[in-house]
Amino acid sequence: GEDVEQSLFLSVREGDSSVINCTYTDSSSTYLYWYKQEPGAGLQLLTYIFSNMDMKQDQRLTVLLNKKDKHLSLRIADTQTGDSAIYFCAESIFGGSQGNLIFGKGTKLSVKP
Amino acid sequence: NAGVTQTPKFRVLKTGQSMTLLCAQDMNHEYMYWYRQDPGMGLRLIHYSVGEGTTAKGEVPDGYNVSRLKKQNFLLGLESAAPSQTSVYFCASSFVLAGHEQYFGPGTRLTVT
Numbered sequence: 001g002e003d004v005e006q007s008l009f010l011s012v013r014e015g016d017s018s019v020i021n022c023t024y025t026d027s028s029s030t031y032l033y034w035y036k037q038e039p040g041a042g043l044q045l046l047t048y049i050f051s052n053m054d055m056k057q058d059q060r061l062t063v064l065l066n067k068k069d070k071h072l073s074l075r076i077a078d079t080q081t082g083d084s085a086i087y088f089c090a091e092s093i094f095g096g097s098q099g100n101l102i103f104g105k106g107t108k109l110s111v112k113p
Numbered sequence: 114n115a116g117v118t119q120t121p122k123f124r125v126l127k128t129g130q131s132m133t134l135l136c137a138q139d140m141n142h143e144y145m146y147w148y149r150q151d152p153g154m155g156l157r158l159i160h161y162s163v164g165e166g167t168t169a170k171g172e173v174p175d176g177y178n179v180s181r182l183k184k185q186n187f188l189l190g191l192e193s194a195a196p197s198q199t200s201v202y203f204c205a206s207s208f209v210l211a212g213h214e215q216y217f218g219p220g221t222r223l224t225v226t
Contacts, residue, residue, distance in 0.1 A: 008153075035217075040220075041219060041220070042203055042217035042219045043205075043215075045214045045215075048214070101215060103155045103156040105154060105155035106155055
């Protein structure tokens with residue numbers, strides 16, 4: 001079945017780069033997403049990548065996709081304290097029977113001043 | 114546009130009580146979803162709907178019922194609440210089925226004692 005795995009915690013210093021990693025199992029994934037959840041709030045889409053791409057850059061965010069290894073990463077350059085949040089990796093599968101996104105458990109990013 | 118709204122924001126129930134969580138979206142989205150979020154478990158899909166008058170089971174449907182009488186509203190019901198249903202509930206909507214961005218509500222924190 002589908003499964004998305006992420007490490008649970010990451011701690012970095014302000015100004016450093018953060019790299020959050022994710023692995024997924026379903027090779028028929030069409031889109032892969034990164035969502036951000038701030039304390040007490042819902043999930044907000046940060047960025048996404050289509051499965052036929054291997055990189056996408058959006059300002060401070062860089063998404064890398066290694067389809068062969070089913071590995072997705074999110075790099076946040078010049079990490080700020082406002083980036084402290086939980087980051088969820090998710091995959092969607094076109095024609096999937098459940099019609100939903102499969103989420104990882106989330107990586108809690110802590111940014112120290 | 115308000116996006117996706119959820120009511121109530123917080124609720125405490127006693128075991129055996131019933132309640133309905135309301136989700137509303139003003140983006141004319143066809144697809145709507147109910148998730149629950151538990152510590153260390155990520156988001157799990159409870160039920161979803163692909164259009165007005167239709168509903169389908171997700172990963173963890175037991176103990177919940179849903180209805181989509183109007184396109185803009187998706188209701189989640191608990192007929193007889195149990196402590197295991199203590200969770201944060203998120204509603205989401207999307208334009209296409211799991212093929213692209215899901216927009217999330219702010220969540221409802223439910224405690225069952």
